[in-house]
Amino acid sequence: MAMDPLADALLAVRLFALAPRQLGGITLRGAGPARDLLLDAMGKAMPDRAFRRLPANIDDERLMGGIDIAASLTAGESVRQSGLLREARGGVLLVPMAERLRDDVAGKIAQAIDGDDGGFGLVLLDDGTTPDERAPDSLRERTALHVDLSTIRPLDPPSPGEDVLLPFTEVRPASRDQLETLAVTAMALGVDTMRAPLFAHNAARAHAALHGRGKVADEDLHAAARLVLAPRATRLPEAEPEAPPAQEAPSPDEAAGEQQTSGQPPEDMVLEAALAAIPPGVLAMLASGKTRRSAGGGGGRKAQSKLRGKPLGARPGMPRGGARLALVDTLRAAVPWQALRQRELSEPREGVLVRKSDLRVRRFEERSTSVTIFAVDASGSAAMARLAEAKGAVEMLLAQAYVTRSEVALIAFRGNGAEMLLPPTRSLTRARRALAGLPGGGGTPLATGLTAARQLGESVAAKGSTPFLVFLTDGSANVAADGSPGRAQAKADAHKAASAIASAGLPAVVVDIAPRPRPEARDLAAAMAARYLPLPMADARTLSAAVDAARPKGMAA
Amino acid sequence: MALALMPLLGHTARPMARFPFSAIVGQDEMKRALLIAAIEPAIGGVMVFGDRGTGKSTAARALAALMPPMPVAEGCRYHCLPEQQGTCPDPCTSGRTRKVPVPFVDLPLGATEDRVVGALDLERALRSGEKAFEPGLLAKAHRGFLYIDEINLLEDHLVDLLLDVAASGENLVEREGLSVRHRARFVLIGSGNPEEGELRPQLLDRFGLSVEVRTPVELDDRVEIMRRCAAQEADPDGFTQDWHEEDQKVLRQIARGQKKLASLTVPEEVLRDAASLCRAVNADGMRGELTLMRASRASAALQGAKSVQRKHMLEVAPMALRHRLRRDVLDETGSTVRIERAIEELFG
Structure with missing residues (x-):
């Protein structure tokens, strides 16, 4: 069942070329020679389609059409420009560096795709390397085919193959059983959106068309499962007992190892095809349930980068006190009045007449988002009881946070590592889910927890937000930074990590959750130049109030 | 979705x-x-x-x-009703009427x-x-x-x-x-x-x-969605035709509801029920009760009921109230469940 990834990628491109509208589009992740090869193949396969590229920093006028201010000023009359989205109609829209696409632009593209006047095939070129860096979900959702090229090193470009091509519409819709197979497979893989099985159906038909079949065959379903459903998988089949109808889903081991046999029900074979297309690393992550829904990226962080990346537009005002003049907006404000103002003058004057009231200043996020990072000691010593308090406090702060649009993140450390349970988010739903899954017990890798919190804090700061670290711990450590047990080394490592927080200049507070206040936590606070809050008998409410009080001034909850 | x-067919721009x-x-x-x-x-x-x-x-x-398409004053960018001609910022006094979607x-x-x-x-x-x-x-x-x-x-x-x-x-x-x-x-x-x-x-x-x-969890629903989408895609006009009768039913229901709405009032005891439900779930503010009342009336009108009854109020209670409940962050129970529970307790 294993397919050469490059051959599969090429297949995806050819399906897209055959039915760009029916498949919505294609996401090509990972830059490199493989992608150039595929784009080349795409261009050849679609000779009669117009390809449009989306410039990185496109403005609204260019995107949607409108008045070209610069040209209008020169010409002395209004010059209209057509919007790129309209120009791309019926053709293909290429989005380079899709992982950096602003959410508002993505929203408009999505709308153009959904809109009434027909859309275009969308090609997302995603250069992201980490799971967080990826094309906007709203657009990925609308492209049927997702191809990950990051692991592909093309040696010999496979030949595109000469296929009998039927027009897409010549292929009959799949039978009821076949549709059921796709639907079951999607559900078994935890693919919730209805777009996926719909796209899979169209992909199967396109695959049949590519091979000159007027009817969807099993191998078409397999290809659809591989190219459309597999990349969207959020879990492995066994995690979902109610998904398959009669038969139980194959366990991943069986699915990976077993050769397909003719006796297997078609659902299983299609599921297998999908599973085989999921890279082993992802498979392992799915198996451990790590990815959850937020399999890399996710709302919280998205929203944050949007806030940072997107200026809030311009507003009337004087460019002083740090405010920057928004030249275009100022001109835009002045231009309409030129005729009137010229008339008011006793003698005509050259150039644009700008008045004070025309001045516009740039407006950015007024207050940077604050992100409160909770690092919770979930070890055995910190006691299970405290864990419940910590969970409550996080939820409490989150409830306040969504009123003021700030965010909360959660790190837990226990056993021999630290885990980010909740990336910065404002979503109560996700927070609750993450908290519910927070286990307790094991050793105390304090140093690892401190370091993880510091790294997150630094990355938050680098994104332009204001981090605030809250440690809930009793200050005792018994697992060293390298994961080996031993109190002395663990303590030394913890202090080293704490000083690193101090030198990084991150505001922090240490909440001592030991039943009786102990010097360890106090020392720790001192080492990281943080406030120390002994809270022996605190419940969630007092904890949350105390943290609130300790927060540096000027930072909203 | x-x-x-x-x-639709091919890549026409229609x-x-x-x-x-x-x-x-x-x-x-x-x-x-x-x-x-x-x-x-x-x-x-x-x-x-x-x-x-x-x-x-x-x-x-x-x-x-x-x-159904709505009549507007021709050339009016504000969608003026024909009888409202000339009352918008545009001087839409063409005197002609057009139907627009x-x-x-x-x-x-x-x-x-x-x-x-x-x-x-x-x-x-x-x-x-x-x-x-x-x-x-x-x-x-x-x-x-x-x-x-x-x-x-x-x-x-x-x-x-x-x-x-x-x-x-x-x-x-x-x-x-x-x-x-x-x-x-x-x-x-x-x-x-x-x-x-x-x-x-x-x-x-x-x-x-x-x-x-x-997202629908029933397999049959999912398959049905795929079937209908495929059918619509293959022959959009035919598909629209196939559902025309059903759509007309909905349309008649809307028209009947609109007419009925004016004559329906919410009786005292239903108002009382609505108020006690709002109190029971701690719905903040007056908006909840007002909306609940209006929604019950509209729902009764849509069903062609002669009067607004408690059942009309109860069937719209979740949608009218669930976003108004004060969140208790320590309580995992969803809003909908809380409302249903309150209904169960109050009205059995």
């Missing part, structure tokens, strides 16, 4: 036929909420929570497409205030130095639907503004030396995914109804 994006409202599988609560909002404008908007690809925008679009406006995520409320008409200002108003999306949505996807990502001041206009039915523009006032009555539909950050409670409260849409 993907239905709206499912393409407008895509919209998916018939009655052909949408399941999603009964959302459909009911939309119908209530369609016949009772005072409800003030529907908030739809749900993941991507669950058919939120498809249902809203389908309902707009279902409505009920507007469905999809508000883009990054929409600027200019685009939404309207702004100085740059072109006319440039060409003739004339100070004219270019109507925005609010004017376009008048007498129709305004749909906002991912409303939780919209800037707060815009959400505020939209809710204000939706409640007052009028857009008042005071900017750039312009002073314009025009009618803007529309069914506001916001959609959002709670996974991606939440709407502030004070904004949420201002939506009349809220529904939660989930």
Whole structure:
């Protein structure tokens, strides 16, 4: 069942070329020679389609059409420009560096795709390397085919193959059983959106068309499962007992190892095809349930980068006190009045007449988002009881946070590592889910927890937000930074990590959750130049109030 | 759902036929909420929570497409009723009437205030130095639907503004030396995914109804959706024909509901029930009770009931109240469950 990834990628491109509208589009992740090869193949396969590229920093006028201010000023009359989205109609829209696409632009593209006047095939070129860096979900959702090229090193470009091509519409819709197979497979893989099985159906038909079949065959379903459903998988089949109808889903081991046999029900074979297309690393992550829904990226962080990346537009005002003049907006404000103002003058004057009231200043996020990072000691010593308090406090702060649009993140450390349970988010739903899954017990890798919190804090700061670290711990450590047990080394490592927080200049507070206040936590606070809050008998409410009080001034909850 | 994006034959640029409202599988609560909002404008908007690809925008679009074309004064950019000719900022005094489709406006995520409320008409200002108003999306949505996807990502001041206009039915523009006032009555539909950050409670409260849409879990439903989409895609006109009769039924239901609504009053004992339910679930503010009352009446009207009864009130209680409950962060119980529990306790 294993397919050469490059051959599969090429297949995806050819399906897209055959039915760009029916498949919505294609996401090509990972830059490199493989992608150039595929784009080349795409261009050849679609000779009669117009390809449009989306410039990185496109403005609204260019995107949607409108008045070209610069040209209008020169010409002395209004010059209209057509919007790129309209120009791309019926053709293909290429989005380079899709992982950096602003959410508002993505929203408009999505709308153009959904809109009434027909859309275009969308090609997302995603250069992201980490799971967080990826094309906007709203657009990925609308492209049927997702191809990950990051692991592909093309040696010999496979030949595109000469296929009998039927027009897409010549292929009959799949039978009821076949549709059921796709639907079951999607559900078994935890693919919730209805777009996926719909796209899979169209992909199967396109695959049949590519091979000159007027009817969807099993191998078409397999290809659809591989190219459309597999990349969207959020879990492995066994995690979902109610998904398959009669038969139980194959366990991943069986699915990976077993050769397909003719006796297997078609659902299983299609599921297998999908599973085989999921890279082993992802498979392992799915198996451990790590990815959850937020399999890399996710709302919280998205929203944050949007806030940072997107200026809030311009507003009337004087460019002083740090405010920057928004030249275009100022001109835009002045231009309409030129005729009137010229008339008011006793003698005509050259150039644009700008008045004070025309001045516009740039407006950015007024207050940077604050992100409160909770690092919770979930070890055995910190006691299970405290864990419940910590969970409550996080939820409490989150409830306040969504009123003021700030965010909360959660790190837990226990056993021999630290885990980010909740990336910065404002979503109560996700927070609750993450908290519910927070286990307790094991050793105390304090140093690892401190370091993880510091790294997150630094990355938050680098994104332009204001981090605030809250440690809930009793200050005792018994697992060293390298994961080996031993109190002395663990303590030394913890202090080293704490000083690193101090030198990084991150505001922090240490909440001592030991039943009786102990010097360890106090020392720790001192080492990281943080406030120390002994809270022996605190419940969630007092904890949350105390943290609130300790927060540096000027930072909203 | 993907239905709206499912393409038609080939790559023609002709407008895509919209998916018939009655052909949408399941999603009964959302459909009911939309119908209530369609016949009772005072409800003030529907908030739809749900993941991507669950058919939120498809249902809203389908309902707009279902409505019979509306008569407007010809050439009027504000969708004036024929008898209102000349009362909008445009001198729409052509004296002729035209029928146009009920507007469905999809508000883009990054929409600027200019685009939404309207702004100085740059072109006319440039060409003739004339100070004219270019109507925005609010004017376009008048007498129709305004749909906002991912409303939780919209800037707060815009959400505020939209809710204000939706409640007052009028857009008042005071900017750039312009002073314009025009009618803007529309069914506001916001959609959002709670996974991606939440709407502030004070904004949420201002939506009349809220529904939660989930992806269908029944295999048969999913397969049926795929079948219908394939059928619509293969022959959009034929598909629309097939569902014409069903759509007409819905249309008749709307028309009957609109007529009926005027004559229905909510009896004292139902009001009392509504008030005690609101108290039992701690729904903040008066908006809950008002909406509950209006929604019960509209729901009864849609069903052609002779009078508003407790059952009408109870069936709309979740959608009218679930977004108004004060969140208890330590209580995992969902709002819907809390309402159902209260109903169980109060009315058995």
